[in-house]
Amino acid sequence: MAEADIDDLIEVIEKESNIENIPKSLPMMPVRDIVVFTDMLLPLFVGREKSIKAMEECMDYDRYIFLTAQKDAEVEKPGIEDVYEVGTVGRVQKMIKLPDGRIKALVQGIVTAKAVSYVKKRSFFKVVIEILEEHDPEEMDIAVEALMRNVKENSEKLLALKGELSGDIGDLLSHIDSPGKLADLVASNLHLRVEDAQELLEIKETAERLKKVNDLLAKELALSTVQAKIQTDVKDEISKNQRDYYLREQVKAIHRELGESDEKLAELKEFRAKIKKCKLPKEGEQEAVKQLKRLEQMHSDSSEASVVRTYLDTIVELPWSRSTKDVLDIVRARDVLDRNHFGLEKIKERILEYLSVRKLNPKKKGQIICFVGPPGVGKTSLGQAIAKSMKRKFHRVSLGGIRDEAEIRGHRRTYIGSMPGRILQGLRQCGTNNPVFMLDEIDKLGNDFRGDPSSALLEALDPEQNYEFSDHYLNIPFDLSNVMFILTANIADTIPSALLDRMEVIRIPGYTPQEKMEIARTHLLPRKLRDNGLIRRSIKISSNAMESIVTEHTLEAGLRELERKLDTICRKIARKIAEGKKGKFTITRQNLTQYLGPPHYLTELDQEESQVGLATGLAWTEVGGETLYIEVSLFPGKGELMVTGQIGEIMQESARAALTYTKSNQERLGIDKDAFDNHDIHIHVPAGAIPKDGPSAGIAMVTALVSAFCGRKVNNKVGMTGEVSLRGRVLPIGGLKEKALGALRAGIKHVIIPEKNKKDLYDIPKNIKSKLKFTCVRDVNQVLEIALEEIPKSEIPDQETKQA
Numbered sequence: 001m002a003e004a005d006i007d008d009l010i011e012v013i014e015k016e017s018n019i020e021n022i023p024k025s026l027p028m029m030p031v032r033d034i035v036v037f038t039d040m041l042l043p044l045f046v047g048r049e050k051s052i053k054a055m056e057e058c059m060d061y062d063r064y065i066f067l068t069a070q071k072d073a074e075v076e077k078p079g080i081e082d083v084y085e086v087g088t089v090g091r092v093q094k095m096i097k098l099p100d101g102r103i104k105a106l107v108q109g110i111v112t113a114k115a116v117s118y119v120k121k122r123s124f125f126k127v128v129i130e131i132l133e134e135h136d137p138e139e140m141d142i143a144v145e146a147l148m149r150n151v152k153e154n155s156e157k158l159l160a161l162k163g164e165l166s167g168d169i170g171d172l173l174s175h176i177d178s179p180g181k182l183a184d185l186v187a188s189n190l191h192l193r194v195e196d197a198q199e200l201l202e203i204k205e206t207a208e209r210l211k212k213v214n215d216l217l218a219k220e221l222a223l224s225t226v227q228a229k230i231q232t233d234v235k236d237e238i239s240k241n242q243r244d245y246y247l248r249e250q251v252k253a254i255h256r257e258l259g260e261s262d263e264k265l266a267e268l269k270e271f272r273a274k275i276k277k278c279k280l281p282k283e284g285e286q287e288a289v290k291q292l293k294r295l296e297q298m299h300s301d302s303s304e305a306s307v308v309r310t311y312l313d314t315i316v317e318l319p320w321s322r323s324t325k326d327v328l329d330i331v332r333a334r335d336v337l338d339r340n341h342f343g344l345e346k347i348k349e350r351i352l353e354y355l356s357v358r359k360l361n362p363k364k365k366g367q368i369i370c371f372v373g374p375p376g377v378g379k380t381s382l383g384q385a386i387a388k389s390m391k392r393k394f395h396r397v398s399l400g401g402i403r404d405e406a407e408i409r410g411h412r413r414t415y416i417g418s419m420p421g422r423i424l425q426g427l428r429q430c431g432t433n434n435p436v437f438m439l440d441e442i443d444k445l446g447n448d449f450r451g452d453p454s455s456a457l458l459e460a461l462d463p464e465q466n467y468e469f470s471d472h473y474l475n476i477p478f479d480l481s482n483v484m485f486i487l488t489a490n491i492a493d494t495i496p497s498a499l500l501d502r503m504e505v506i507r508i509p510g511y512t513p514q515e516k517m518e519i520a521r522t523h524l525l526p527r528k529l530r531d532n533g534l535i536r537r538s539i540k541i542s543s544n545a546m547e548s549i550v551t552e553h554t555l556e557a558g559l560r561e562l563e564r565k566l567d568t569i570c571r572k573i574a575r576k577i578a579e580g581k582k583g584k585f586t587i588t589r590q591n592l593t594q595y596l597g598p599p600h601y602l603t604e605l606d607q608e609e610s611q612v613g614l615a616t617g618l619a620w621t622e623v624g625g626e627t628l629y630i631e632v633s634l635f636p637g638k639g640e641l642m643v644t645g646q647i648g649e650i651m652q653e654s655a656r657a658a659l660t661y662t663k664s665n666q667e668r669l670g671i672d673k674d675a676f677d678n679h680d681i682h683i684h685v686p687a688g689a690i691p692k693d694g695p696s697a698g699i700a701m702v703t704a705l706v707s708a709f710c711g712r713k714v715n716n717k718v719g720m721t722g723e724v725s726l727r728g729r730v731l732p733i734g735g736l737k738e739k740a741l742g743a744l745r746a747g748i749k750h751v752i753i754p755e756k757n758k759k760d761l762y763d764i765p766k767n768i769k770s771k772l773k774f775t776c777v778r779d780v781n782q783v784l785e786i787a788l789e790e791i792p793k794s795e796i797p798d799q800e801t802k803q804a
Helices: 003-014 049-061 142-161 167-174 179-187 194-201 205-256 261-279 282-297 303-317 331-338 345-360 378-388 421-428 451-460 512-530 543-552 558-578 649-663 698-710 736-745 753-765 781-788
Strands: 027-031 041-047 064-069 086-099 101-122 125-131 368-372 395-398 438-441 484-489 502-509 539-543 585-587 614-621 624-636 641-644 679-684 718-720 750-754 773-777
Touching: 003 539, 027 049, 027 101, 041 049, 041 438, 049 101, 049 125, 064 101, 064 585, 064 679, 086 194, 142 167, 142 179, 142 205, 179 194, 179 205, 194 205, 194 736, 261 303, 282 303, 303 421, 331 345, 345 368, 345 378, 368 378, 368 641, 378 395, 378 438, 378 484, 395 421, 395 484, 421 438, 502 585, 512 558, 539 543, 539 558, 543 558, 558 585, 558 773, 614 698, 614 736, 624 698, 624 736, 641 649, 679 698, 698 718, 718 781, 736 750, 736 753, 750 753, 750 781, 753 773, 773 781
Parallel strands: 027 064, 368 484, 368 502, 395 438, 438 484, 539 585, 614 718, 641 679, 718 750, 750 773
Antiparallel strands: 027 125, 041 101, 064 086, 086 101, 101 125, 614 624, 624 679
């Protein structure tokens, strides 16, 4: 660079702008991740709407604009509190509009200023500014000159470490004699954090600012020195590794000349024998031999050799041709299922049918079975019983919460630590290619940016495709057609339709109280006695006590809580025996509270008597069927509807449809014509902390509304389920068997169901139908006739007191 050019550049840097020409109010533009210093020439890409408008507006202010840094760069639409008050007045030197609507501008910092007040905030920020004057030392003493020289020398050292030092830059630094200009020039090139740079900008004493810059520069120089040393050490280490490699190769050559074998040759020989023994398919054998040759050419301590070695271990340990021989004795299988599970006759029949077909046609492609039911009904143990009856290995994989497709298909071999998917890992652990493979919690699969695991399962679970299942890690087709896949889920609604289409869904709704009592006597209690070191004759639980445990201390579709209660009783008795007490311990209904405390569930307390505005609906949840109480209360108002209880959009729509039906039929229902105009309506579903949703609470909401407006009580022994249309038709629902069990547990005697669900009564056991009366209805009028109790006309309260 010529001397004249340097003088021109210095003149630009040291040029004092005529601050009198800067307007007192300017458009303001927040900038992210940078603080603009005076004399700093900065290219900007402007894309935010307010910033674009501010940039366009600055043309009317002689191209001056106020630039201030954002406190948080992540804020997309910064407000007044999101930017610093102190910034820099800049002048736009060049501006170009890009085709995508953004603006590319070249801006030079002129002078530091402070935003005093905001004139405009909507379309863009416009601020009144106050120019902040710098305070230079009255005379350049020795301390300031030494500080400037130190900053210049450290700057040159830093640039030299980074390989960016040139003679032109040295000349540029030597010609600057203003401490403020030097501080701003160095600070603008240090890549400081926004907080540190803003602190520098707000310092008006130039000597103090230069001292702060010197401290930051010294820190950066120390970091760069350590970084350069690390890079030098890495290069030396690489050179040392290369030297060691050559020496090792020479040692190996000497060993070969002497006829001696090393560990690597023994390892390669072992891999060859295993590849031959495991009877790989042709494509797999070719890939294994190829990888073995690669391993032979690698250094045994290299990271890539470790990856290839792990891959070969996986190949030779997979059960390509190893399988267990099925024992398809149908009578024995029936005995195993009966011994481990009480009831569940339909499920047992389907399992025995599957085994019978396998016995007659072993080559038939198996159907994928999916057990759907509440927790604790025995889904996993059924899979174990199937494996036991066939004498196959059993493996269980929990899919709950899995979001990464690689968990199913495996990780690609592009990094250290990659591994096959859960399916091949399970087969590797089993050691056979025909286990009973249970995929648990299939309804709780997730998906995100890493892929969709349910889509990856489509290939594995499709009998037409899984004979060539491709795992990303293995990259060789593996035959899964011999695997018996059994899936479990709490609800089928969240299983993707494409995956559900490949399964045969077998529903396990839960157990009746009588079934639970029998299971407790024959299965749970003997197991708990063994677990707690007790003998059968040391404890006796009466029938009344067992009934109380089932109905008053547990309320679930499954058996887990019942098992825990029996475990609690056995533990307390074990303690008494350990303390020296003898004799036979008898548990009765009267002394049961000594072991389990007071009853937790008293179903008759939920509705001790029939009430106005309180209807009992039936819901189907992940844990089985439950009662769902709908409460309606009226109070003076203007006809507004309020719905509470953390219910979802579907139930909110049911509430609005129920209200519309009630309004449109108020005259026929005997509701005063002004009742809706003079009252606000509050519909509440208790247990507000539990989210609730579903399309089966419509008729219960209509019944509660009509009851509240007419003052007629709703029969507390009547439960109902069904959606309602605006015309009053009762629409079909799902999960009738589960809801019936829930009604029975809650003490309901009469259940109202839609006419179109009459076919589902076939699946409900006779012992349930004998204890519940089912009435099929087509429209809401039939529901109201059954559910609402008749009261004398003289007892009907007026509209102002109905909600009391």
